[in-house]
Amino acid sequence: MSVLDALARAKTLSYQYLEGEVLKAEFLPGLSKNEIQKIETDLGVSLPSDYRELLTECSGIKGLVLRIDFRGDNIDGSPMDAHFPGRIEFADDNCGNSWVVDCLSAHEERAQVYYWCHDPQILLFQCDGMEVFLDELVRLCQPPNESLIDDVQMDRPFDVWETNPAEKTTALHDEAIRGFSEELGEGWTIVDMRDAQPGYGFTWARFGFETRVRRFGEQRIFAYSRPPHGSPHPTEDAWNLIKAAEPQVRPMKRYYLKTAAKWIVAILLILFVTKFVFLDYALFSGHLFIDYPDPLRPGRLKGEIVSPFAFGVDGAVCLGLGVLFWKIRKI
Numbered sequence: 001m002s003v004l005d006a007l008a009r010a011k012t013l014s015y016q017y018l019e020g021e022v023l024k025a026e027f028l029p030g031l032s033k034n035e036i037q038k039i040e041t042d043l044g045v046s047l048p049s050d051y052r053e054l055l056t057e058c059s060g061i062k063g064l065v066l067r068i069d070f071r072g073d074n075i076d077g078s079p080m081d082a083h084f085p086g087r088i089e090f091a092d093d094n095c096g097n098s099w100v101v102d103c104l105s106a107h108e109e110r111a112q113v114y115y116w117c118h119d120p121q122i123l124l125f126q127c128d129g130m131e132v133f134l135d136e137l138v139r140l141c142q143p144p145n146e147s148l149i150d151d152v153q154m155d156r157p158f159d160v161w162e163t164n165p166a167e168k169t170t171a172l173h174d175e176a177i178r179g180f181s182e183e184l185g186e187g188w189t190i191v192d193m194r195d196a197q198p199g200y201g202f203t204w205a206r207f208g209f210e211t212r213v214r215r216f217g218e219q220r221i222f223a224y225s226r227p228p229h230g231s232p233h234p235t236e237d238a239w240n241l242i243k244a245a246e247p248q249v250r251p252m253k254r255y256y257l258k259t260a261a262k263w264i265v266a267i268l269l270i271l272f273v274t275k276f277v278f279l280d281y282a283l284f285s286g287h288l289f290i291d292y293p294d295p296l297r298p299g300r301l302k303g304e305i306v307s308p309f310a311f312g313v314d315g316a317v318c319l320g321l322g323v324l325f326w327k328i329r330k331i
Helices: 003-012 033-043 049-057 130-140 148-163 175-184 234-285 308-328
Strands: 026-028 060-062 067-069 087-092 098-102 112-118 121-128 189-192 201-203 212-215 221-225 289-291 300-302
Touching: 003 026, 003 049, 003 130, 033 049, 033 087, 049 130, 112 130, 112 148, 121 130, 121 148, 130 148, 148 201, 175 189, 175 221, 189 201, 201 221, 234 308
Parallel strands: none
Antiparallel strands: 026 060, 060 067, 067 087, 087 098, 098 112, 112 121, 121 201, 189 221, 212 221, 289 300
8 A cells, every 4th residue: 555545545534532532634735846845955855755745645634633744844843863863753642752754865765754752761663654654543543543653652662661672682793783883982872773663762861861862874773872971860760769669669569459458348348237237137027117109009118128039148248248358357
């Protein structure tokens, strides 16, 4: 499927988000050749072929979950000069996180789309090609609203922050990586994103917003290191403290959960025993009468509110709660 086929399909569909919210998509008109040429001139890059085709037919989409402007004019700029000097930020989530196309001086057929997140500070590969992005956007905006966009945006950043897979994949036998490593010197972590899969990436502010980030020319090979003063980022310190305190936190969580469970069982036991002793038994034995508002049989009914079966069920519930409370009282 080409990008224009994906766009044509998207225009024919209806959209609905979580809890039945109806979305009304508005596809903005495309740009002229001169307007597209001006974008390339201003950025000093060559737009990928599929992105250029998309711009000829559509310059943006309104009304969907993401704010989309394929011109990149109305998307808040993010500090990504070290990552993508010739980029177009074409979508954001209205929370400071955006999707960008990495444009190079050399011509490419397919747009390489990345997700830039500011909290946590993660850069992830989203997809290869704008038709893939449009298809995933459609899936995001239709029930069951499950999409690779949502997966990369909501789940992968925290996985990457915790596991930091880039530190485990450096291959110095690769000529480009070896040359980049020699150019950088010691203390740098190299991240090879030339053949990245969706959701793969690195923490661009691992040591705070002063983290040094470099790119190897126009190749999609990146590197980061501590700032010159060498002090770690408070976020990293906090993360390390959390990891170190985790063995002590878990028993506390178990204690509070157990205490809450005891109180819940105790309250239920009191309520059911009270009901059983003071209401069910009185009604069942005939010691209590209740007016039954039945226009066909006016008057007072005796012992018909609680049947023997219901009386037995309530008694069994009380007995079960009593046994449960007895077993968990010393846990």
